[in-house]
Amino acid sequence: MEPHPLGILITGAGSGVGRGLAQLLASKGRHLFLADLQLAAVEETVRLIEGRPSGASAHAFDVTSSKQVRSFLQSTGPARIDVLINNAGLQFVAGIDEFPEEKWDQLIDVMLKGPFLLTQAVLPGMRQRGFGRIINIGSIHALVASPFKSAYVAAKHGLEGLSKVIALEGAAHGVTSNCINPGYVRTPLVERQIADQAKIHGIPEDEVITRVMLAESAIKRLLEPAEVADLALWLAGPSASMATGSSFVLDGGWTAR
Numbered sequence: 001m002e003p004h005p006l007g008i009l010i011t012g013a014g015s016g017v018g019r020g021l022a023q024l025l026a027s028k029g030r031h032l033f034l035a036d037l038q039l040a041a042v043e044e045t046v047r048l049i050e051g052r053p054s055g056a057s058a059h060a061f062d063v064t065s066s067k068q069v070r071s072f073l074q075s076t077g078p079a080r081i082d083v084l085i086n087n088a089g090l091q092f093v094a095g096i097d098e099f100p101e102e103k104w105d106q107l108i109d110v111m112l113k114g115p116f117l118l119t120q121a122v123l124p125g126m127r128q129r130g131f132g133r134i135i136n137i138g139s140i141h142a143l144v145a146s147p148f149k150s151a152y153v154a155a156k157h158g159l160e161g162l163s164k165v166i167a168l169e170g171a172a173h174g175v176t177s178n179c180i181n182p183g184y185v186r187t188p189l190v191e192r193q194i195a196d197q198a199k200i201h202g203i204p205e206d207e208v209i210t211r212v213m214l215a216e217s218a219i220k221r222l223l224e225p226a227e228v229a230d231l232a233l234w235l236a237g238p239s240a241s242m243a244t245g246s247s248f249v250l251d252g253g254w255t256a257r
Contacts, residue, residue, distance in 0.1 A: 008236065009033040009081045011063055011118070012088035014041025016187030017137060020225025021085060021232055022056065023049055028233060032056040033076065035063075036088070063088050063114030069121050080129070081122045083236045086115035086159075087137040091189055093148045093196040107151035112158045119166055123175065132175035133236045136163045137228070140183045140251045148200050156181075160247060167245030176244035180231055183251040184213040186222040218253025 008025055012018040014036035022034055026049040036042035039060035046058045059075070061068040073081075089111050092103045119134055126132025141149060142156035159179065166177035184190050190213070197212050198205040214220050231248055234240055249255060 006030045006082050006236065007033065007080050008083040008085065009035060009118070009122070010085045010087055011035045011114070012137075013045050014038050015045075016189055017182075017185055017225045017228050018085075018087045019045045019048070021087065021229045024226060024229035024233060025236070026056055030083075030236075031079075033059060033079070033081065035059045035061060035072070037062060063118060064109040066117050066121075069117050073121055080125055082126070082129070082131060083133040083135065084118055084122050085135045085137065085232060085236075086118060088114055089137070089189065091149070091152055091193055093193055093200060095148055095200075096150050099150055104151045108155050108158075111152070111155035112162065115159060116162060119162075119177075123166070123170065126175045127170070127173035130174040132170060132173070133240075134163070134166050134170070134175065134177040135232050135235050136177070136179045137232075138163075138179040138181040138247070140181055140249070140254055142179060142181050143247065143249065143255055148197075164245045171244060174241070176235075176240065178235055178240075178243055178245070179247045180228060180235070181247050181249045181251070182223050182228050183217055183254055184209075184222050185228060186224055190222070214252075216254045216257060217251065218256065221252070223250055223252070 008030050010018055010021050013022050013034035022032055022045050026032055034042045034045055034056055042058040046056050049056055059072055061072045115136055136159050138159050139156045141153045142160045145153045163177045163179045194205050194208045197208045201212060203211055
């Protein structure tokens with residue numbers, strides 16, 4: 001049975017999809033723990049949702065550090081995490097032969113090791129209470145590949161596998177685990193790719209969205225963060241108790257080809 005009020009931890013909540021998740025979930029009365037590497041960014045998210053029928057607190061920690069993850073959980077005191085939304089992410093665009101090793105390590109650490117460490121930390125409490133939701137914000141690149149994104153594609157494919165293992169290990173204890181895999185979402189992360197994509201593909205920046213990002217999509221527009229948040233809201237609730245180990249794709253028909 002769903003506990004009340006639902007305590008939700010969202011990583012990467014300082015902008016983009018994370019901020020969109022926070023804004024919708026706050027409006028539904030959820031208690032939010034909003035985390036980001038940059039405290040100022042997540043504090044701005046908290047300001048944007050002030051007055052909504054929920055409590056929200058801002059936290060800064062590195063999801064790749066087990067020490068910082070444990071410290072965060074200790075700082076919340078008796079508060080519990082019923083829903084973990086692994087959303088923190090970043091991008092780097094380069095060919096394999098030019099891809100810096102340190103960037104590879106950074107992307108894998110943030111988007112694969114981070115979700116592992118956070119899940120490892122919150123799973124015992126979820127099992128004890130008989131309720132938990134792990135929601136991993138993946139990507140269409142968890143299912144298909146694009147050139148020049150080796151680390152991102154590898155991390156997101158790995159996240160799919162991790163999510164399925166969590167689903168199997170949590171099933172007997174009321175804990176579900178799923179991935180939301182959107183196409184390109186209108187976020188700063190996507191906007192920062194435009195110049196790099198233009199350079200690599202040899203096209204003007206104003207053609208990147210249509211010729212690269214939306215080339216395979218049947219619906220020719222970017223997703224909005226709120227659309228991802230709507231799906232996360234359902235997955236976080238009691239009516240999604242049979243949805244686990246699954247990939248929920250919001251790709252505008254990309255993978256229908």
